[in-house]
Amino acid sequence: MxxxxxxxxxxxxxxxxxxxxxxxxxxxxxxxxxxxxxxxxxxxxxxxxxxxxxxxxxxxxxxxxxxxxxxxxxxxxxxxxxxxxxxxxxxxxxxxxxxxxxxxxxxxxxxxxxxxxxxxxxxxxxxxxxxxxxxxxxxxxxxxxxxxxxxxxxxxxxxxxxxxxxxxxxxxxxxxxxxxxxxxxxxxxxxxxxxxxxxxREYTKQAVSFADGFRHLQNNKPFLRLITAFFVNGLANGIPATLFLYFVSDYLGTPEMRGPLLFLYFLCGVLGVPLATFIAKRTSKHRAWGYGMLAATLIFAFTPLLSQGDVVAFAVICALTGLLVGFDLSLPASIQADVIDIDTAASGEQRSGTYFAAWSLSTKLSLALAVGFAFPLLGLFGFQPETNNEQSSLALDALAIIYAWVPAILKLGAVALVWNFPLNAEIQRELRDKIENP
Missing domain, CATH: 1.20.1250.20 (MFS general substrate transporter like domains)
Known part of the structure; x- marks a missing residue:
């Protein structure tokens, strides 16, 4: 380049x-x-x-x-x-x-x-x-x-x-x-x-009505598969994001470390983006994303085994999973651009805005559902997020499991959806040839 x-x-x-x-x-x-x-x-x-x-x-x-x-x-x-x-x-x-x-x-x-x-x-x-x-x-x-x-x-x-x-x-x-x-x-x-x-450059050949456009979107099976995986993985990321402050404060007992650990997580995310790009160029985008989610699942599985005060061990987990969030951010959006080509070739209209609107809506829905899922479930085990009183051992165990193991299971589901994703570099080149040279 x-x-x-x-x-x-x-x-x-x-x-x-x-x-x-x-x-x-x-x-x-x-x-x-x-x-x-x-x-x-x-x-x-x-x-x-x-x-x-x-x-x-x-x-x-x-x-x-x-x-x-x-x-x-x-x-x-x-x-x-x-x-x-x-x-x-x-x-x-x-x-x-x-x-x-x-x-x-x-x-x-x-x-x-x-x-x-x-x-x-x-x-x-x-x-x-x-x-x-x-x-x-x-x-x-x-x-x-x-x-x-x-x-x-x-x-x-x-x-x-x-x-x-x-x-x-x-x-x-x-x-x-x-x-x-x-x-x-x-x-x-x-x-x-x-x-x-x-x-x-726009490659639109004909205008598509709203109804026909929606039909093409429904018929775009790789897109539906991708956005489902993206939603499930977004939910898996949204649950620990929702509970992060409580995990550090209540489970680890170190509220003063919330800011530094959060900063560490996103700092490592910056470093994870070139790593994701490197691996994607040597395998494929969907397989590299799958590797990233599998690695995050494995690392996160150790989180409930931590005890109060294990800040150094949790900092290592934050650093490694932060590195892998770079995969979640950079690779799915790139695959999204590829699945839009399927629609463009089939419908004749380049409708990237419509597809990214669906993408945006999926992101917001997964974050909202994460909040709506995590707090009521924690409440069943007696966890009170707005109290300064000491939480029960059952509530803290539930916090750790919901924080780490529930997202890990969700990530495995997302991996299953993208592991053999039906769109690779060769197929995408054929689509671009059809779009650019009708």
């Missing part, structure tokens, strides 16, 4: 950093800040954010469909992306630096605006990346750079709010700092991408 081409890929991937930096705080820090620091009711905050997520779920298919149908001289991917940048940046600023007298209506309104802007930004951004190259391996390079920068953005989101704290809403706090950084970085890096990265 030439230096110019690599430079183009890196410039394309740059907006992934501010986009990732607003994602983690929105789900973890914002509820705590609005309830504890601003003094709003925790139930009201939860209800407002739930409404935002419902709106978000409705946004995905509409924006995906619109992003595929919009055609302007500026480019259908670049146009949607460009319009969404200022909306997303300003809404992030408003959410992360609210006035001290902000109400629940303030959170709900700006949360909905941010939800719309973020979705309108992310779907064409991912579709753009999928269409930048038709080559099987080059797509992995594109998603690898994008997801590596996504992880770096996540590290920034972890570090900045804690650098100056989030306890005083009347002063310039850590969440406000993050809001300012996102509000500046997203438009600047997005504008650089629009300026320097060409609009991908």
């Amino acid at each position: 030439s230096k110019l081409k690599l430079a183009c890929i890196i410039i394309y991937a740059l907006p992934a950093m501010p986009l990732a930096a607003l994602t983690l705080p929105l789900y973890i820090l914002v509820p705590t800040f609005y309830s504890e620091t601003l003094g709003l009711s925790l139930a009201a905050v939860g209800t407002a954010l739930l409404c935002v997520r419902i709106i978000d779920a409705i946004n995905d298919p509409l924006i995906g469909y619109g992003a595929d149908k919009l055609r302007t001289g500026f480019g259908r991917r670049r146009t949607f992306f460009a319009i969404s940048l200022p909306v997303t940046a300003f809404a992030a600023f408003m959410i992360f630096w609210p006035p001290i007298d902000a109400t629940i209506w303030y959170l709900g309104f700006w949360g909905a605006v941010l939800s719309f802007g973020y979705t309108a930004c992310l779907i064409p951004f991912y579709a753009w990346g999928a269409e930048m190259a038709g080559d099987y391996e080059k797509r992995t390079t594109i998603t690898g750079w994008r997801e590596a920068l996504t992880l770096i953005g996540t590290l920034i989101a972890i570090a900045l709010p804690f650098a100056i704290g989030t306890d005083n809403a009347g002063e310039f706090h850590g969440l406000a700092l993050l809001g300012v950084v996102i509000a500046l970085a997203l438009p600047i890096l997005g504008a650089l991408t629009i300026w320097k990265v060409p609009e991908p």
